[in-house]
Amino acid sequence: MTVGSPTRWALVALLALLATACAEAPAGSQAPPGGGGGPPPAKVGVAAARSGVLDTQRTFLGYARPLQTAALAAAVTGMVERVNGRAGDRVAEGDALVVLDRALIEPALAGARAEQLRIEAELRQARRELERARSLPHPVVTDAEREKFSARVEMLDAELRGRVAAVKRLQAESDRHTVRAPFAGVISRRRVEPGQWLSPGQPVVDLVSADTLQIDVDVAADLLPHLRVGGKAKLTGVPEVSASIAGIVPALDEVTRTARVRLTPDEAAPWLLPGVPVDVRFPLSVGDGVLVSRDALVRGPQGVRVVKVVDGKAESIAVEVKASAGEQAVVVGEIAPGDQIVVRGNERVRPGQPLEIVE
Missing domain, CATH: 2.40.420.20 (conserved putative lor/sdh protein from methanococcus maripaludis s2 fold)
Structure with missing residues (x-):
């Protein structure tokens, strides 16, 4: 017998025992539950x-803005004579806010009006003379004299039209010495004081509408098919305010890829002021x-x-x-x-x- 033979006999015996155990194992124990070798149920x-x-809603952040804003400016050169109102004061449409000195324009306007009156009087007299010349027989008034009277009427009529135009121009220039409110609102900023010299285009007063607001909100593109002008939304606040869709911009911003929607509140609320951020909720029905x-x-x-x-x-x-x-x-x-x-x-x-x- 060679060296190491006991070890070989031990290995043979172990393999025989393993073969016997496999032969006696149940046939079904070799496959996992579920059959076919797949995962169990x-x-x-x-x-x-x-x-x-599905009734749902989407919320986007918007901002309340005055419906009208204006930076009013001087139309002519001149010195400020009077400023009516300060920041926070309410004004009506047409109110005079800034008045410039009229020391130069008023005399010119008065002279133009006086000249207009003189020409009107001369024209009336010339027309009477023409009518009288036409009523007299030929031997008394010749045709040349009648033509002379007629020409004078035409000349004075043309001169009057030119003078009327000059008066209107001077009146318009005089009116431009007063800066008036183009709409009812509140003065948000007063930029000039009496005695200040102004140039054309120089800002004098900032005006915002007080009682009319709009809500501007940028919404996702996928919301646009569900919106229409006249549709409703809710403005989150205390109290909550309903709003109507007044306008939809059918184009996306190149950077944010959102579309601008403009709403108008259905009622006023103390918390709804220009510049306030507002959560806008749009109700949706998706089917x-x-x-x-x-x-x-x-x-x-x-x-x-x-x-x-x-x-x-x-x-x-x-x-x-x-x-x-x-x-x-x-x-x-x-x-x-x-x-x-x-x-x-x-x-x-x-x-x-x-x-x-x-x-």
Whole structure:
């Protein structure tokens, strides 16, 4: 016998014991539960997808702005004679806010008016003389004299029209020495004081409308199909205020990819002041899809998916979430009303895995 033979006999005996144990093992113990070598059935809860409309809302941040703002400026050169009102004062449309000195324009205007009156008097006299010349017989007044009277009337008439135009021009220039409120509002800034010399275009008063506001809000592009002029929204505050959509800009900002929507409040509120940020809630009714439980949505790197039960097995379906509210969501994908959708246990289910539905 060679050296090491006991070791070989020990190995042979061990292999024989293992072979005997494998032969006596039950046939079914070699396959995992579920048959076919696949994963075992997953216990899941399901709910049927259904048709319907989901009432939800979207909220965006907007800002209250005065409906009208104006930076009023001087139209002519001159010295400020009077400033009516200070910041915070209310003014009516047409009120004189800034008055410039008229020491030079008023005499010119008065002289032009006097000249207009003189020409009007001469024209009346010339017309009377022309009528009298036309009424006299030929031997008394010759045709040449009649033409002379007629020419004088025409000359004075033309001179009067020129003088009237000059008076209107001077009157307009005089009126431009007064800066008036173009609308009713509140003075937000007073920029000049009496005695100050102004140049044309120099700002004098800032004016904002007091009782009329608008809300400007930038909304996501996917909201535009659900909005219309005249539609309603809610302005969050105490108290809450309803607002109407007054205008929609049908173009997206190149940077933010949002669209501007303009709203007007249906009523006044003490908290709703120019410059205040406002949360604007747009109510929506979304029905272009199927309704599923929000628990059915599985979010991952490749998007949102749901697990549909097909012949007792799991099938992963990619969906697009159109809207969600509460415990429901509207989705679009290869699912239809009546399909059984996994709502519990869907995170651990693999595609093709058998499912055991539990209540």
